[in-house]
Amino acid sequence: MNSTITIGPEALPALAELLYRPAVSRVFVLADNHTARHCLPLLEPQLPADYCLIEIPDGEEYKTLATCDKVWCQLTEQRADRHAVLVNLGGGVITDLGGFSAALYKRGIRFVHVPTTLLAQVDASVGGKTGIDFQGYKNQLGVFQEAAAVFIEPRFLDTLDPRQLKAGYAEVLKHWLIADADAFNTQRRLGWLNQDWAPIIQESIALKQRIVEQDPLEAGPRKLLNFGHTVGHALESYLLNQPGREILHGEAVAAGIVCESWLSVQRGLLEAEELEKIETFVMSIYERVPFILIETQTIAELALQDKKNRGKTINCTLLNGIGNGVFNQVVTVAEIAESLHYYHRL
Numbered sequence: 001m002n003s004t005i006t007i008g009p010e011a012l013p014a015l016a017e018l019l020y021r022p023a024v025s026r027v028f029v030l031a032d033n034h035t036a037r038h039c040l041p042l043l044e045p046q047l048p049a050d051y052c053l054i055e056i057p058d059g060e061e062y063k064t065l066a067t068c069d070k071v072w073c074q075l076t077e078q079r080a081d082r083h084a085v086l087v088n089l090g091g092g093v094i095t096d097l098g099g100f101s102a103a104l105y106k107r108g109i110r111f112v113h114v115p116t117t118l119l120a121q122v123d124a125s126v127g128g129k130t131g132i133d134f135q136g137y138k139n140q141l142g143v144f145q146e147a148a149a150v151f152i153e154p155r156f157l158d159t160l161d162p163r164q165l166k167a168g169y170a171e172v173l174k175h176w177l178i179a180d181a182d183a184f185n186t187q188r189r190l191g192w193l194n195q196d197w198a199p200i201i202q203e204s205i206a207l208k209q210r211i212v213e214q215d216p217l218e219a220g221p222r223k224l225l226n227f228g229h230t231v232g233h234a235l236e237s238y239l240l241n242q243p244g245r246e247i248l249h250g251e252a253v254a255a256g257i258v259c260e261s262w263l264s265v266q267r268g269l270l271e272a273e274e275l276e277k278i279e280t281f282v283m284s285i286y287e288r289v290p291f292i293l294i295e296t297q298t299i300a301e302l303a304l305q306d307k308k309n310r311g312k313t314i315n316c317t318l319l320n321g322i323g324n325g326v327f328n329q330v331v332t333v334a335e336i337a338e339s340l341h342y343y344h345r346l
């Protein structure tokens with residue numbers, strides 16, 4: 001079942017209404033060092049006076065079991081019981097790690113998301129995927145567990161770094177490419193900047209929820225939401241393990257979108273002109289992710305760990321025309337490496 005989502009100025013008051021219910025024994029807030037500084041002040045008036053803040057360092061490199069350990073230690077020291085609620089205040093790292101930590105603590109306490117990045121507002125806070133990175137692989141450990149509710153206040157975006165805003169936009173683009181050609185074409189004409197984000201957030205979430213509702217555990221059509229991620233996660237994981245070369249998840253997805261659109265052309269699913277439209281728009285927004293050609297084989301092999309795979313078969317999501325994703329399209333490591341070569345030449 002999809003979580004209840006409240007968007008706009010009524011979101012934070014609605015959260016307060018939930019947190020003050022007698023069924024809630026104690027409120028814990030999980031934030032990173034940036035969201036504690038920039039976002040907590042907006043949330044704090046809605047929190048009970050005795051709430052407990054759990055603060056972790058920001059960044060993908062902390063989306064690990066070691067950080068969960070710290071969260072579980074604090075919950076234990078504070079004697080959080082099963083009626084406690086964890087409020088995840090932050091971007092996708094906080095919602096993924098907070099959801100995972102809550103789902104395992106005492107076999108599961110309730111958690112709610114208050115997403116504060118564009119990426120988390122349009123994607124990560126919705127659909128119940130939680131998790132952490134492990135052994136250098138993205139989201140290798142995780143559970144499907146929907147948040148009790150999601151509260152989206154677009155005003156949080158006011159303090160977000162422009163690079164982070166851009167990274168979040170990649171997931172919006174992904175949604176349009178798999179399911180809404182008109183929206184993609186309109187945006188291509190308007191350009192990505194200076195948006196009224198609230199309607200974009202609404203539409204992106206509605207699109208994602210429609211897909212998740214059909215297939216919450218990703219046995220079939222939910223794989224559409226993973227477009228750009230077979231190559232994107234391989235690239236992101238590779239660079240995450242190379243200090244100083246890390247890129248943002250959304251930046252990896254943007255590169256993955258180009259590579260997987262190219263693979264779609266090779267399969268005869270997408271027209272060359274459609275690929276050109278996609279890559280021109282993507283490359284006008286994002287800088288090319290830096291890697292060298294001799295790295296492509298190693299990067300491509302990381303796709304063997306993708307969660308959509310079965311055995312050694314890599315199941316990719318491709319485009320059967322703009323606005324029409326298709327899942328379970330078999331690709332090889334060699335083809336992924338070729339797609340990275342193509343991207344590298346752009």
Ligand SMILES: NC(=O)c1ccc[n+]([C@@H]2O[C@H](COP(=O)([O-])OP(=O)(O)OC[C@H]3O[C@@H](n4cnc5c(N)ncnc54)[C@H](O)[C@@H]3O)[C@@H](O)[C@H]2O)c1
Pocket residue numbers: 032033034035038039058059060063090091092093094096116117118119120123124125126127128129130138139156157158159160161164167168171248249250
């Ligand atoms: N579960 C899902 O469905 C899903 C979907 C997409 C992505 N993800 C995951 O989400 C993660 C990426 O999320 P992200 O891009 O939000 O990154 P993030 O959580 O690392 O946040 C990005 C940066 O912005 C800072 N920040 C957050 N909100 C802010 C604000 N309002 N003002 C100022 N600074 C702020 C954070 O401290 C951090 O430094 C990845 O781990 C990815 O795998 C999960």
Ligand SMILES: O=C(O)C(=O)C[C@@H](O)[C@H](O)[C@H](O)COP(=O)(O)O
Pocket residue numbers: 123126127129138139171218222225226229233307
């Ligand atoms: O919700 C989904 O389903 C997605 O695939 C959304 C993705 O944007 C997100 O990055 C997700 O965390 C990827 O999941 P994974 O199963 O490929 O790790």
Ligand SMILES: [Zn+2]
Pocket residue numbers: 171229249253
């Ligand atoms: Zn993603």
